[in-house]
Amino acid sequence: MRKENTLLLFLAAIVLLIIFFPSLGWRTKSFLAPQAEQNPDSKSLILENESLKTEIAKLSVMKNESSRGTNNMLQVFVYSNYPFNMKSQLLVSGGANNGVKTGQPVFVSSASSNPVLIGRISEVFENDSLVETVFDSNFQISVKVGSAGVSSLLKGGNSPRLTLMPKDAKVNESDAVYSSEQDYPFGMPIGLAKNISLSSDRFFEEADLETAYNPNDLQTVFIDTNYNAKSVQQ
């Protein structure tokens, strides 16, 4: 067989694989970059610590807020993630057939911690959906920081930043960060505040967001499919 014909055959085979068996590509990708082994106990402890700090902060601000478990959430597998920079998206196994809708919050959780918000559904397919995580440059959410409940705007990116905090805000290192978005349930843990500094214009305080997870290492996440916010689209 001529060399050109062999190459054409290869090309046709790859195109067919892309169209009909995309999961083979995701498996090849995970083979080339295996997920880091992490001690499950330490991961669980960090998540628990983050969750407890948020619980204390949340109770200080709103004493009657009840805790949210993952009992009513859909547990899904992470198939693949966005391979380039600037965006952070995960392809997960739940889709429209499972009641997933655009805008629904997505969590990571361990047996001993409350769910920690990692992002929201940005696109829904029949059996899969895309999650935009807090590491995506387009992700923004209103949050509160610490037991003082300092309001801030969390801007996503490779290094998510807590912005627009008043200069005299009582924010400390490792203060819990939790959601206060209008259309989301109040008090969902997101992470901890680190490296507090003044903004470049010196009018506000800013901080880095530290999370207990690496978005590239996630294997399962939870979708709150029962959650129907005003902004959740069909």
Next chain:
Amino acid sequence: MLKASNNRFAVFSLAFIAASFLQLNWKAGFGWSPEFVMALLVICGFYLNILEMAVISAAGIFIFNWRPNPGWEILFFFFIPFLAIYARKFLPWHGGINNIVVIILSVFAFYAVSDLPTVITNTPLLAIILLITAGFGAAAFQFFNYFYKISPI
């Protein structure tokens, strides 16, 4: 033993796998990564014919596609090396310089088309990505240039 010209496709295929391995592991470790694969695909445009390049680019889509159906972003990623071959025609410098210029333009064009507002707000990160990718591309080009001749346009 095969002549160098006969094993060219195999060498570039292996280089593609190595670049994918490097890029995916760099991203897993640091949360961002230089565009090693795109740089290699552009270099393929200097040494391989259209069909050989199409096979390697399609393999790139197969590994890097993260959606159930390939989106326009990944299709643009596939076509960039072909646009790079076309751009080569209009660049006046010798191969090494042309290669660096085309790599920088390709990476910038990919991110600009993908999400321009995000690129504008992340200029420092893009500058680092461009710098490391161009450095990698220049080194890889010189390596291949030692063994192979640049294919005519």
